[in-house]
Amino acid sequence: MRFDIVSVFPRWVASVAEWGVTGRAREQGRLSLHCWDPRDYTHDRHRTVDDRPYGGGPGMVMKAEPLRQAIQAARGADPRPARVLYMSPQGRVLDQEAVRRLAQTERLILLAGRYEGIDERLIQLEVDEEWSIGDYVLSGGELAAMVMVDACARLLPGVLGDAESAAQDSFSEGLLDCPHYTRPEMYAGRAVPQVLLSGDHGRIARWRRQQALGRTWERRPDLLDGMQLSEADRRLLED
Numbered sequence: 001m002r003f004d005i006v007s008v009f010p011r012w013v014a015s016v017a018e019w020g021v022t023g024r025a026r027e028q029g030r031l032s033l034h035c036w037d038p039r040d041y042t043h044d045r046h047r048t049v050d051d052r053p054y055g056g057g058p059g060m061v062m063k064a065e066p067l068r069q070a071i072q073a074a075r076g077a078d079p080r081p082a083r084v085l086y087m088s089p090q091g092r093v094l095d096q097e098a099v100r101r102l103a104q105t106e107r108l109i110l111l112a113g114r115y116e117g118i119d120e121r122l123i124q125l126e127v128d129e130e131w132s133i134g135d136y137v138l139s140g141g142e143l144a145a146m147v148m149v150d151a152c153a154r155l156l157p158g159v160l161g162d163a164e165s166a167a168q169d170s171f172s173e174g175l176l177d178c179p180h181y182t183r184p185e186m187y188a189g190r191a192v193p194q195v196l197l198s199g200d201h202g203r204i205a206r207w208r209r210q211q212a213l214g215r216t217w218e219r220r221p222d223l224l225d226g227m228q229l230s231e232a233d234r235r236l237l238e239d
């Protein structure tokens with residue numbers, strides 16, 4: 001999967017593919033990341049990418065033309081068609097199901113804005129989708145673009161080994177994750193739940209499912225709305 005990110009902080013956004021799972025995905029050739037700085041498409045001495053808003057008010061607005069040229073340079077760098085995603089708090093809120101669908105795309109161009117926003121005409125002309133990573137405001141779209149790259153990269157075939165498989169993720173079945181434990185068996189006076197030491201894989205699987213269901217019911221009941229629980233799940237939840 002190829003990502004092109006348009007941002008005034010290209011080295012920062014590129015760092016998302018330097019370490020960890022995303023770094024490995026890039027080394028394996030399953031992920032590639034290319035950054036485009038709109039300042040490279042300006043023609044004044046100060047490499048200006050923003051200007052005052054029409055109508056007045058505080059803050060600055062990103063100019064359309066440098067962004068448009070950066071997007072077009074990104075489009076032209078690979079023959080495959082690309083959708084342009086603008087990261088913004090006005091967008092649709094990202095969830096695991098949306099990530100799953102986006103991760104099936106061969107290439108995406110992510111647009112990270114700064115300041116108060118970007119000229120609306122650039123959005124009309126170049127942007128296909130607008131995505132938010134949550135109902136809070138960041139100082140720019142860079143972290144949101146990095147979140148998007150990370151969430152997609154770990155779902156690409158072969159990136160996670162069997163042991164860390166995305167199928168085991170919290171949210172893979174729409175539930176929160178169960179608790180996890182590792183050695184030692186007793187830590188700060190707290191024991192590992194006995195069932196996890198039993199070696200009985202059926203009982204362990206049922207316990208984990210019950211924990212996941214219980215936590216979801218307690219912490220995020222909204223996730224259970226509209227979910228069809230099996231009879232077995234219903235019983236686990238009642239126990």
Ligand code: ADE
Nearest residue numbers: 087088089132133138144
């Ligand atoms: N840019 C600023 N805040 C954002 C958010 N919550 N999601 C995506 N992009 C953003």
